[in-house]
């Protein structure tokens with residue numbers, strides 16, 4: 001391992017990086033030269049160019065951001081978000097590093113977080129066609145980054161000690177370990193990294209190199225999930241030690257995805273591993289089903305052991321988890337808490353209600369409109385330190401995403417909409433009253449493709465748009481999304497140009513495009 005890193009360091013020194021500020025052109029050494037993946041060289045390992053200098057970044061924004069026309073703003077912001085994400089990715093010597101934010105002080109987010117990077121690559125993977133070889137260079141560079149970071153010993157542990165180091169949440173941008181106190185381990189990192197690695201491998205032709213890629217990149221994270229799914233760890237917000245819905249859900253999904261990947265690719269897998277995968281998959285699914293939805297009437301609780309400190313039990317992480325585990329372009333039907341699960345929608349409904357009152361900037365919004373959303377009601381992180389929490393761009397985008405996804409899901413199901421009356425919170429916003437609706441003492445039934453059905457889906461879609469229009473109001477004049485926006489003034493606050501904010505915005509737009517095409 002030492003030699004891999006040693007050679008890697010030499011390569012970093014030798015490689016020239018031109019004009020950091022604008023276009024980033026880096027000649028990547030052939031992977032064989034510095035020992036990554038030994039002889040199983042990836043196909044796309046030539047030079048990677050992340051050239052975002054032709055786009056909006058060069059123009060004057062103040063005049064550009066359209067705050068009145070939603071569709072026109074989408075077009076601008078999509079372009080802007082893609083460019084900003086690319087600006088936050090450094091490709092050096094064939095290794096991609098996703099910087100969480102360019103902000104180096106107040107707060108210092110100039111690091112790579114395992115979680116943020118994996119989420120970014122899931123979004124980035126959608127641009128394969130658009131960006132061609134550049135996309136492939138970045139994606140494969142990410143796989144090399146995964147390989148490298150997995151083998152960096154750190155304060156969570158040593159790689160040689162059965163991969164004890166893999167729960168480490170963040171690293172310096174030069175891939176060296178972060179040696180300060182932090183909420184570690186964060187056990188959502190390995191499964192998220194596994195999910196994004198599998199997705200990249202799945203969508204690429206690797207032929208004979210696939211087995212080695214799986215063994216060297218996927219297996220370490222997979223084994224970590226299998227060995228540690230029952231362990232306590234810090235949550236995705238890096239604050240609470242315990243068992244968390246978000247982590248358990250991504251662990252479950254990563255195992256399920258691996259099982260499907262192995263079946264489809266027919267890679268060699270030891271029988272013992274196959275058996276273990278099935279066993280843990282079943283146990284985890286049972287655990288998720290039993291643990292998080294029964295503790296509070298009607299909702300899913302992110303961290304059941306933490307209800308003392310956070311009595312609302314509400315957290316947008318729950319929605320984030322469901323959207324991630326049930327992606328629009330993959331069938332994960334067997335996994336629990338799909339986006340239309342009753343407890344999930346109720347959790348979201350209550351979050352919207354609470355946050356409407358919590359953040360003064362929501363006061364002017366119509367009762368039926370989407371609102372600015374933050375992480376959880378009891379939050380006190382203001383983006384730099386501890387005071388009063390604000391709404392977050394990524395959380396607000398997640399609200400929109402959920403609504404668009406519901407539209408697509410209900411249309412796909414091709415069945416009547418059945419709304420239980422004892423859990424109709426969110427539905428009161430949507431249901432288009434009409435004579436076709438059948439109401440009994442316990443449920444409302446809206447027949448599939450009736451006018452009322454179509455109108456109801458239209459209302460859900462518009463509710464989604466109303467979250468994005470909150471974002472439209474609060475991006476900066478030059479289209480920037482930071483981490484948070486001030487709950488009194490709406491102005492950007494916290495880490496500037498947060499990569500994850502742009503990703504969740506783009507994820508929402510992807511879901512919106514799909515929903516729009518069926519309405």
Ligand code: NOJ
Nearest residue numbers: 107236237238239380381
């Ligand atoms: C405290 C925040 O609450 C947490 O979510 C964040 O990750 C760290 N500070 C790092 O800035």
Ligand code: NOJ
Nearest residue numbers: 100113115116236237238
């Ligand atoms: C704070 C968030 O709480 C955490 O989820 C994220 O990974 C880091 N910031 C970096 O963006």
